[in-house]
């Protein structure tokens with residue numbers, strides 16, 4: 149069951165340059181971002197008081213806004229500082245942070261060049277999507293009926309609200325059928341990603357992962373590729389057909405929220421989380437732990 153509703157919590161939300169009491173961080177019902185999905189966001193985690201890959205997330209937020217033809221009225225340095233201020237104001241060290249930028253309410257029709265652009269940043273304690281026990285057993289995925297769209301259909305490399313409509317639909321269908329999540333194919337029928345995480349497959353010392361040419365090239369994905377190479381795995385980014393999944397022994401998801409989460413099942417395909425997944429869970433845990441804390 150849901151806990152305290154997201155608009156009823158205590159704490160502070162950075163909102164257009166001011167720290168506002170959580171319950172007062174409101175927008176008008178005629179906001180362009182709400183009607184036309186002119187909204188982009190980030191998901192970041194802080195570990196031991198440090199926001200992992202903060203600058204990369206901030207740069208992706210600015211990039212996503214540009215993809216939607218708007219400019220966030222703060223510099224990357226200002227956005228980074230605002231994120232750190234949110235941690236401090238809420239006295240949080242291990243949490244999730246959600247910056248969101250959107251077009252405001254000056255006009256409400258498709259064109260929106262006159263609308264102001266807003267930025268808010270909230271943070272809350274949000275443990276991994278899955279418990280460690282669930283993770284090590286591997287989660288069960290079903291195939292989504294929705295396909296990741298072509299980059300000619302939508303700005304698919306942006307982390308933009310509109311791209312999540314089919315993620316919510318796919319996740320609901322998976323949960324209704326007793327699965328943890330859904331794996332989406334792309335518009336060509338190739339393996340793409342889960343509803344909020346990227347996917348990897350392991351066979352021996354090789355790791356294969358879909359080329360992110362029509363979905364988010366996750367920051368965790370990029371981190372795990374580096375870590376896997378450093379651990380001696382050969383990482384191959386390529387187009388993967390769904391029927392090829394029977395070639396792999398292990399499978400896992402990566403994402404800021406999911407971190408590294410092994411998968412035991414995708415439709416009729418079975419995987420057994422093993423040493424490959426464990427090695428990468430440990431390597432990721434080590435990578436996100438601030439080094440000063442690890443040294444204590």
Ligand SMILES: Cc1ncc(COP(=O)(O)O)c(C=O)c1O
Pocket residue numbers: 191315341342343344345346364365366367368369402403404405
């Ligand atoms: C659709 C989708 N794909 C992939 C990812 C993984 O991205 P990251 O590792 O940058 O969190 C996310 C999470 O943000 C996501 O929502």
